[in-house]
Amino acid sequence: MSPFVRYRVLVFLFINVVINYMDRTNISIAASSISSAFHLNSVQLGLVFSAFGWTYVALQIPGGLLTDRVAPRVLYALSLTGWSLVTLFQGFAGGFVALLGFRLATGALEAPAYPINNRVVTAWFPEQERASAIAVYTSGQYIGLALLTPLMAAVLHYLGWRWLFIITGVTGMVWGMVWYLVYREPAGGADAGDVRAAGAGGDFAAAGGADESGAEESGGLPAAGGADESGVRSGGGWSDLREVFSHRKLWGIYIGQFAVTSSLWFFLTWFPIYLEKYRGLTFIKTGFLASVPFLAAFAGILLSGFLSDFLTRKKIPVNIARKLPVISGLILSIFIVGANYVQSPWLIILFMAIAFFGNGLASITWVFVSLLAPKHLIGLTSGAFNFVGSLSAVSIPFIIGCLVKGGDFSPALLFISGLALVGIGSYVFLVGKIERVKIKGT
Numbered sequence: 001m002s003p004f005v006r007y008r009v010l011v012f013l014f015i016n017v018v019i020n021y022m023d024r025t026n027i028s029i030a031a032s033s034i035s036s037a038f039h040l041n042s043v044q045l046g047l048v049f050s051a052f053g054w055t056y057v058a059l060q061i062p063g064g065l066l067t068d069r070v071a072p073r074v075l076y077a078l079s080l081t082g083w084s085l086v087t088l089f090q091g092f093a094g095g096f097v098a099l100l101g102f103r104l105a106t107g108a109l110e111a112p113a114y115p116i117n118n119r120v121v122t123a124w125f126p127e128q129e130r131a132s133a134i135a136v137y138t139s140g141q142y143i144g145l146a147l148l149t150p151l152m153a154a155v156l157h158y159l160g161w162r163w164l165f166i167i168t169g170v171t172g173m174v175w176g177m178v179w180y181l182v183y184r185e186p187a188g189g190a191d192a193g194d195v196r197a198a199g200a201g202g203d204f205a206a207a208g209g210a211d212e213s214g215a216e217e218s219g220g221l222p223a224a225g226g227a228d229e230s231g232v233r234s235g236g237g238w239s240d241l242r243e244v245f246s247h248r249k250l251w252g253i254y255i256g257q258f259a260v261t262s263s264l265w266f267f268l269t270w271f272p273i274y275l276e277k278y279r280g281l282t283f284i285k286t287g288f289l290a291s292v293p294f295l296a297a298f299a300g301i302l303l304s305g306f307l308s309d310f311l312t313r314k315k316i317p318v319n320i321a322r323k324l325p326v327i328s329g330l331i332l333s334i335f336i337v338g339a340n341y342v343q344s345p346w347l348i349i350l351f352m353a354i355a356f357f358g359n360g361l362a363s364i365t366w367v368f369v370s371l372l373a374p375k376h377l378i379g380l381t382s383g384a385f386n387f388v389g390s391l392s393a394v395s396i397p398f399i400i401g402c403l404v405k406g407g408d409f410s411p412a413l414l415f416i417s418g419l420a421l422v423g424i425g426s427y428v429f430l431v432g433k434i435e436r437v438k439i440k441g442t
Contacts, residue, residue, distance in 0.1 A: 006124050012183060013117055013137035016080065018144030019172045020113050022152075023087045023106065024052060025145060025268045026168050029152045030161035032276060037161070038096050046401020049269040051100050053393025056107035060390060061241065063112035064383020072116045077180035079116070083109035084172025091165035107393070115382040118366050122378055123186055128312050131322070131367045135305020138363050139298050141264075142356075146294035149272075153290075240377055244384045247437045252430030253368045256326070257389030259423025263333050263359045265396040266416050267293065270404075271352070278409045281345060292349050293356035300329060300360025308364055318434045322368065325361050327427055332358025333420040340410045355417075362423070365389075368431070374439050
């Protein structure tokens with residue numbers, strides 16, 4: 001398979017993730033203006049921030065099942081254009097209830113996105129390249145926001161918060177149509193009836209990719225709704241659902257993902273308000289300072305993925321090669337609490353950047369789904385993984401809103417650092433040795 005084709009797929013996933021996170025976080029950029037317009041207190045604002053997570057989490061399992069059964073070309077196009085349309089509608093919200101409803105709809109329509117990302121990478125990249133591939137597309141949530149946060153702040157400043165939602169929504173709708181027109185699955189994958197590469201003349205490899213010797217690697221992925229080489233059908237049904245929630249190793253990565261995404265959701269929701277309202281920074285200055293931790297996280301995720309794959313190619317044991325970046329990143333995430341003890345804006349940003357660099361370093365966690373999940377249940381395990389991890393989207397913004405209602409943000413940062421400690425314990429004591437989960441009878 002031509003590397004050019006695979007890298008183009010990766011670029012498309014990167015752009016999808018940029019748009020995904022742009023539409024998750026535009027609410028945080030607009031939050032101060034919306035709060036003033038609709039007279040919202042911190043608890044109500046926490047509810048608005050967390051509303052996305054309610055439906056996003058609730059639909060992770062169905063989203064995983066859909067990922068196993070519907071071609072990514074079709075499912076991603078529907079999901080992306082759908083959530084972008086609802087983003088546009090947020091620009092016309094008339095009050096708290098309408099805004100809450102639109103955020104619920106955004107979460108529901110974004111639910112399949114990350115299970116699809118993982119399926120596409122598993123189909124296109126061999127195991128020894130997946131951490132790098134995951135790092136590249138996941139970095140879209142950081143570099144995109146680092147570059148777009150000042151731009152979104154400028155749109156808000158000059159055009160108002162309603163135009164911020166309209167512009168970001170239209171952008172996503174256009175890109176959703178581009179994805180549908182261009183993306184194709186590799187031969188033997190979920191879209192095997194149309195094996196044309198996007199302009200590549202059908203230069204595709206079988207799903208699951210090949211290792212360096214050209215042999216198909218053992219983590220091969222069945223077609224959507226199809227079967228693997230043993231004839232086991234892709235995930236579906238209560239027995240499969242019970243399976244993905246009955247193994248200690250899988251619970252280890254689920255809880256670890258919750259810890260990683262808890263820090264992330266602080267940055268995606270409360271961070272701009274923390275700088276502006278609780279630290280007294282001006283709005284435009286906040287837009288630029290807020291981009292610094294996102295750049296640090298971008299550096300962290302790229303370092304993590306490429307370092308992990310480098311160690312893997314050097315035959316370093318998988319427990320070290322895959323776990324070291326994640327555990328090291330969670331240790332660095334604890335540094336967020338340091339911002340409680342400094343007053344200088346640059347020192348505040350320094351502690352935030354160290355913590356978010358750590359969050360980026362820990363964010364190759366999706367690679368553990370490919371390594372641990374039963375291979376005919378990758379989509380369903382992805383959904384379970386993202387379901388538990390995304391409970392942070394439901395709980396963290398609201399809990400922070402409750403913790404800071406007295407005007408002191410220190411307890412919120414202490415809470416976030418404590419969750420990082422929980423994540424470390426999860427990977428050390430629950431995940432244990434990295435090996436694929438065994439199912440009875442296989």
